[in-house]
Amino acid sequence: MKKRNCIISLLLAASAPLVVAAPVNAEVDFAQGRILVEPQAGMTGEEFEKSFKSLGGIKAHKLGQSNIHIIDVPHGSEKALVNKLKHNPHYKFAELDVRVPIAAVLNDPYLGSEWHINKIGAPAAWDSAQGAGITIAILDTGVDSSHPDLAPHMVAGWDIYGNTSNTSDLCGHGTAVAGSAAAAGNNGVGVSGVSGQSKIMPLRIAYKGTDGLCYAYASTIASGVTYAADHGAKVANVSFSNAANSTAVQSAGNYLKSKGGLLFVSANNNARDEGFTPSTALIAVSSTDSNDNLSSFSSYGAFVSLSAPGSNIYTTNNGGGYGGWNGTSFSSPVAAGAAALVMSANPTLTADQVQNILFSTAVDLGAAGRDIYFGYGRVDAAAAVSKARGTQVVADSTKPVVSIAAPLGSSTVSGLVPVSVNATDNVGVARVELKVNSTVVATDTSAPFAFSWDSKGVSNGMVSLTAVAYDAAGNVASSTPVSVNVANTTTTIVTTDTTPPAVRVTNPVAGRVNGNVNVSVSASDNQPVSELVLSLYVDGVLRASGAGSSLSYNWQTNREAKGTHSLKALAKDKAGNSSSYTVNVTR
Structure with a gap:
């Protein structure tokens, strides 16, 4: 077996995918000359630009319709600027644009059967659902769209790195991942993916360097997930190591979730506890073998939500052939394919409900309940589809509970004011709006709910702040108003004003x-x-x-x-x- 060292790194994309070369030397594992940030909801464009430029930033690029930005910074200043912005209450996060490898360790000419299909109960699931009507976005090295097992269900994608429509596979990894999730079923050729009637959206986030290897950066993951959400994909798969540890990727996962989708990521192939913090924004998947043991290469940790087969996965190869692959690169799309089956079995389910069905029906391996090796257990497509079909969506009439945690009532404020909100719901809070007097000035769609309010937008004096929380069913609740005293420095201008805003x-x-x-x-x-x-x-x-x-x-x-x-x-x-x-x- 030949070990593959196709290290994939990610590059940046703006509202339309935008690429700016980012040199990386042997001393660092992050892009030089840029960082990833997300300003708090409500920060005006003027204040955002002022804030990052005052700290040494040069220019900001927005990722799709999300609120994630890439800031160009002077080379050598990346770590210092991230540390400054991390402690700025007007930013949700700031982080380095880390380089990440693909999560495939071995490419094996093994010609065994698709053992994993029966292991997860896919044939039984197919009696009820085969993924029709669901688009799975494959964020990878590209996909061989002419492969006979993939061509029937390909839809338009995008080359995020190069800002072109060319999504051909540069390294072969993406084609194998796509086949694991959604190779066409019942077509008389090759293999069957878990969700064989789902559409495949190829999003190429990699480029091939002069050394013949493929590279990418964490920013392209966030850009690709955002692109998938904006273009109607309901499932997105990212088979790259360390993706689960990026706050930018988590933010993009929350953005996809707000559109009714789910993000699946691989758990790494380092055979160790990665120590990553768990996140509800994505589903991290460890790998199992044919005996339901943790694969020898699979990473683990508290961040793992599910496990799925990832050892010796027989799937599609670039150029029209087939082969066996190993890695959490393949356990992740197997789980993603199961999610697509559940969504097609019951299209009325919310993203949270689909996720909970996958968790509650998984085969509990290891210690009872959720554990660091298998998460909630090994995915069981048959049980998940059965539960989805039997789930009737009961009308949710419970309102969220919401309150403003800061600023405190009667406090005096000026300039940019951090506003933090506590909001909970029996199912989940879809969004929180901040009202200043009677005007909605900002909206946040993911916890922790927080805002950056420009108090110069109101006249000096007592002002009422109210947080309004909505759940997915449309139930709404308002917080008790908090009155604050706005005291900004004012300047009287007596000249005739002929300048438009x-x-x-x-x-x-x-x-x-x-x-x-x-x-x-x-x-x-x-x-x-x-x-x-x-x-x-x-x-x-x-x-x-x-x-x-x-x-x-x-x-x-x-x-x-x-x-x-x-x-x-x-x-x-x-x-x-x-x-x-x-x-x-x-x-």
Whole structure:
């Protein structure tokens, strides 16, 4: 058996995938010249730019319709800037853009049967569901779209690294991963993936270096997951080591979850406890062998949610052939394929319900209950599909519970104000909105719920803050209002004002949208921004309005017709000067 050293690293993508070369030398395992960050919900575009430039950042690039950004920084300053931003309350996270390897350790010419298909009960599951109507995004080295076992179900993807439509496989790894999840079933040739009627969306996140090896960086994982969510994929698979440890990837996983999807990642092949922190944003999968033992190469730890077969997985090879592969690179797509079966068996299930069904029906291995080696157990597709088909979605009438934890009532604030919110629900909180007086200024879709509120958007004096929490069923609850005293320095300008305000739609950017979209409007002016009136129009119809420097609106795009839609933000100051900003998006 020949050991494969196809190290995959990830590169950056902006709203449309954007590549900027990032040199890496032998001394470091992260991209030089950039870092990954996410500002808190509500931070205006002006304040965001001011904050990262004041610390030495140069330029920010947004990843799709998410709130994740890549900041270009001077070479050598990456660690220092990350450490500064980590302690900045106006940022959800800041981290290095780490280099990660693929999670395949061996490529074996083994010609055994697909033992794993029977082990997880896939044939029994196929009697009820085969994954039809579900798209699985394969974030990898590309996929051989002409392979006879993959071609029937391929859909358009994207080369995230090169910003092209070329998704051919550079290293062979992606083709093998895609076949494990969704090689066409019952077609008389080759092998069957777990979810043989699902669509395959190839997202190439790698490039081949001059040394013949493939490389990528953690930023492309986040970009690829965001792309998958924006383009309708319900399952995304990332077979790269250390992906579960990236906060940017976790944030992208939460973004996919907000669209009703699930992210699966491999658990690494280091045969050790990785020590990663568990996250509900993704499902990390360890590997088992044909005897339901942990594979000799598989990593483990508290972050592992599920286990699945990953030893000697017979699957599709680049160029039209077949072969045996080993690694958590393959346990992850096997579990992802099972999720697609569950989704197709009962399309009414939420992402959390699908996840819980996979956990509750898994074959409990090792210590009773969840453990560090197998998570909740080895995936059981037959039991999961059976439970999904028997699950009736009961109307949820329980409202969330929400309160503002900071700032405290009657406190005095100025400038950018960190606002933290506690929100819980019997099923799950879908989003939390922050209202300042009667205007929704920001929306956050993942815990811990927090905001960066620009208090200059209101006049000095007592102001009421309210947090409004929504669950997936549409139940809504408001916190007890918290009154704070705004005390910003003011300057009186007596000259005639003929300067119009500046306004922009910071989210979404031009491109594809899907599911619920948080529309964010940001404005600035030469006069106090508390005097601005903001309006948001969708296809010429007023959807939201308010006073101040920011405005937020939850746009349910699934209620709109497919095609192009126009978002127009209008800002008007006290003197009557106005300006507008328009973004065209496609559903």
